[in-house]
Amino acid sequence: TKPIDRPVPRAGVLDIAAYVPGKSKATGGTKLYKLSSNETPLGPSPKAIEAYRAAADNLEFYPDGSASALRAAIAEAHGIKAERIICGAGSDEILNLIAHAYIGPGDEAIYTQHGFLVYPIAIRASGGIPVVAPEKDFTTYVDAIIDRVSEKTRVVFVANPNNPTGTYVPFSEIRRLHAALPPRVLLVLDAAYAEYVRRNDYESGIELVGQSSNVVMARTFSKIHGLAALRIGWMYGPPEVVDALNRIRGPFNVSAPAIAAGAAALSDRAHVESAVAHNEEWLPRVTYALEGLGLQVTPSVANFVLIHFPGTKGKTAAEADDYLLSHGIVLRRVASYGLPDALRMTIGTAEANEATIAALRHFMHGAG
Ligand code: PMP
Numbered sequence: 001t002k003p004i005d006r007p008v009p010r011a012g013v014l015d016i017a018a019y020v021p022g023k024s025k026a027t028g029g030t031k032l033y034k035l036s037s038n039e040t041p042l043g044p045s046p047k048a049i050e051a052y053r054a055a056a057d058n059l060e061f062y063p064d065g066s067a068s069a070l071r072a073a074i075a076e077a078h079g080i081k082a083e084r085i086i087c088g089a090g091s092d093e094i095l096n097l098i099a100h101a102y103i104g105p106g107d108e109a110i111y112t113q114h115g116f117l118v119y120p121i122a123i124r125a126s127g128g129i130p131v132v133a134p135e136k137d138f139t140t141y142v143d144a145i146i147d148r149v150s151e152k153t154r155v156v157f158v159a160n161p162n163n164p165t166g167t168y169v170p171f172s173e174i175r176r177l178h179a180a181l182p183p184r185v186l187l188v189l190d191a192a193y194a195e196y197v198r199r200n201d202y203e204s205g206i207e208l209v210g211q212s213s214n215v216v217m218a219r220t221f222s223k224i225h226g227l228a229a230l231r232i233g234w235m236y237g238p239p240e241v242v243d244a245l246n247r248i249r250g251p252f253n254v255s256a257p258a259i260a261a262g263a264a265a266l267s268d269r270a271h272v273e274s275a276v277a278h279n280e281e282w283l284p285r286v287t288y289a290l291e292g293l294g295l296q297v298t299p300s301v302a303n304f305v306l307i308h309f310p311g312t313k314g315k316t317a318a319e320a321d322d323y324l325l326s327h328g329i330v331l332r333r334v335a336s337y338g339l340p341d342a343l344r345m346t347i348g349t350a351e352a353n354e355a356t357i358a359a360l361r362h363f364m365h366g367a368g
Contacts, residue, residue: 016124019117022332029328033352036332037228038163038193038304041349042278044226044261045271051264052230055257063256070254073263074234078206086242087254087262091192091220091233095157096122097245098216098235102154102186103128109155110148112140114165114337116190119157128154138298138306139167142177149181156181159190160205161197164334164344166300170201171208178208178215186241189217193302195224195272196279202301206236213238223303224275225265230258279303282347289357293364304346306334307360311341315364323363329356 022036067087075082088094095118103109105127111119113135120130131153133144140158149156158177161168178187189205205217216237222228232254235245265271287297287305296308309317321333321343329352332344345356 012124012127016121017336019121020336023325023330026325026328026330027322028326031328031355033329033348033355035304035346035348035352035356036330036344038223038302038344038346039228040224040226040275040303041347041352042226042271042275045265045268047268047271048225048227048261048265051260052257055260058256061256063252063254063259065251067254067259070232070259070262071234073266077266078236080206080210080236084209084239084242085234085236086245086249087232087234087259088249089233089253089255089258090222090231091190091218091235092118093231093249093253094218094233094235094245095119095188095190096125097249098155098186098188098218098241099123099126099128101241101244101248104154106152107154108150108152109157110145110153111157112145112159112162114138114162114334114339115157116159116163117336123155135162135165137167138162138165140169140173142169142173142180145177146180149185153182153185155186155188157188157190159192160202161193161300161302163192163302164304164332164337164339164342165298165306166302166304166344167298168197168199168202168301170199171203171205172201174203174205175208178212181214183214185214187212187215189215191217192220192223194219195276196283196303197301198276198280199301209236209238213240216241221262221265224272225262226275227258227261227265230255230261232258232262279347282350282353286345286347286353286357290360293357293361295360295364304344306339306342306344307331308342317341317343320360320363324356324359327355327359329359331356 071082099122103126191204194204221232298306
């Protein structure tokens with residue numbers, strides 16, 4: 001055999017398909033409506049922007065490596081202990097840290113059929129084997145997860161609500177899943193969209209984390225708080241899990257402006273409530289309007305909807321995407337999530353929502 005003449009990534013790395021984010025530009029149109037990445041149309045709290053700007057006065061100093069001020073603010077807002085929180089550069093980093101700490105070569109980790117693509121990437125990057133549990137009606141199906149637990153299972157990732165489907169499972173189902181898992185399996189509840197859910201049978205998982213030694217909850221400032229650009233996520237978990245992640249994270253993984261802006265965002269409850277109210281108003285309106293066009297929409301509890309296209313010639317998701325892009329509207333292609341005939345639309349401003357509905361009416365039914 002030929003000697004290797006250049007550095008080669010270790011086995012498996014080049015089998016990973018890189019995460020491709022939603023587009024941020026259209027191909028035409030006079031105005032850009034970016035509804036591709038579940039960002040809030042309200043933007044961040046003015047208090048967060050102010051704190052971010054103030055942090056710019058001290059850029060020569062390293063941030064507090066333990067993000068104490070942010071953890072204290074999170075702890076207070078959620079009634080939990082700061083020692084049991086770890087912050088990261090987005091919840092993406094948290095998910096990666098979990099995988100790196102708990103999954104090794106040959107280990108298995110389970111996620112759901114249309115689950116967030118960072119899960120399989122993080123599992124593979126750790127040398128693990130992703131195991132996919134089928135969903136039912138685009139919704140997490142707990143029995144399918146339980147069926148796939150093996151001797152090798154180390155972690156189960158469940159996004160509730162799920163992205164890109166927008167569906168959720170009642171917390172009783174999460175409890176049933178937890179009860180069925182061996183205590184050595186870490187259950188990761190990804191509650192990135194928790195604030196948007198207005199259902200009595202929904203819980204993000206705080207109580208269960210408090211009661212268990214094998215459950216963590218991941219959260220983000222990218223969605224309801226409108227701080228996606230700053231990359232702030234966090235995890236609440238048992239002390240042992242928090243300790244493990246603290247050992248392997250970058251020493252200054254959350255920047256000083258992010259720490260300041262995140263803490264300020266949490267102090268602005270009114271802003272969060274406006275974002276929730278806007279979504280509560282527009283989620284059903286958008287769903288109803290799209291259904292009125294003859295499109296199937298998966299019932300969502302989050303700040304986005306999954307729109308299913310007929311898939312026949314002239315009416316495919318790809319054609320709809322091209323049409324919308326040429327009119328300045330950017331939705332998310334979700335073929336990489338196993339949904340080739342669907343697009344995901346973030347709930348935007350009134351203007352963006354109406355423009356998208358009008359464009360889709362034209363796409364589906366022509367000018368008439
Ligand atoms: N989990 C889910 C389910 C998501 O949809 C996202 C954002 N697309 C994330 C985690 C990651 O968010 P961030 O890294 O911005 O915190």
